[in-house]
Amino acid sequence: MINLDKISLDKETILNATEEIIRRFGPDKANITDVAKLLKVSHAAIYRYYNGKTDLWNAVTERWLTRLHAPSNNILKEDSPADVKLSNLLESFVEAKHHSAINDPEMFANYIKLAQRSMEVIKKGIEEGINSIEKVIVQGITEGIFFTESPYQEARSVYLATSVFIHPNTFEDPDRKQNIESVINLLIKGLKNSN
Missing domain, CATH: 1.10.10.60 (Homeodomain-like)
Known part of the structure; x- marks a missing residue:
């Protein structure tokens, strides 16, 4: 209050x-x-x-997304190998909205409505997510763990492959956790494959 x-x-x-x-x-x-x-x-x-309701609602949505992804920013600062860091980062991304939906379902529902109207804010959030993944992939290339000539494109693909799990329709799936782990493991194996 x-x-x-x-x-x-x-x-x-x-x-x-x-x-x-x-x-x-x-x-x-x-x-x-x-x-x-x-x-x-x-x-x-x-x-x-x-400058009006749209501007204010966008600011509320942006702040919510910033709070939601704060743990992800901490993962980027961790002193851990890129494969471990990427796994932690992706799990953080896909679980953030799930935790929000469980802990504050009323506001989560409101933010989903707000986000649907704040496409510029959402696009910015997606780009920030892709850039975070790219940083970890570049770290992995430097460490000799990951092999790719286009880290940004790979980061975008990784983001798209895991984004299905941020949708509320997946939250009730009893196999959700196992599915997330399987997809993340597959993506990391693909980045480690030098062929």
């Missing part, structure tokens, strides 16, 4: 209030006026920070 005593308006405060409003009303019914009322500021005050 937002503390309204002597509130200092900034982007973070607005995003927190927007999340609370989206939680209450859902992304379709929530609006900037609701956010302004919660913060006890004028509608125009929100516009000093965000």
Whole structure:
């Protein structure tokens, strides 16, 4: 709950209030006026920070994706061989949304709706994921573990091959964990194959 005593308006405060409003009303019914009322500021005050509802909803979605992928960024900093790091990174990618859906199903459903409208934000998130995988593949090439002449293209293929597991339709599959491990192992074997 937002503390309204002597509130200092900034982007973070607005995003927190927007999340609370989206939680209450859902992304379709929530609006900037609701956010302004919660913060006890004028509608125009929100516009000093965000250029309309789409801009604000995109910022909320982007922040959610950033939080979701924070563990992945920590994996990139690990001091481990590229094959281990890639396996950990891919598992982190595919499990992040699954954990969000389990831990906060209401907000997860709202964010899925928001994400469908925030294609530029989603494209940026996908590109960041591909770039993270590419970094690990380049590390693997340097270590002599992975063999490829086009790390970016391989990273894109790896991302696409595992992206099926981030879809909510896969969350209830009893074989999900085993399927994820099988796909990741197959991809890593392919990167290690020098032929």
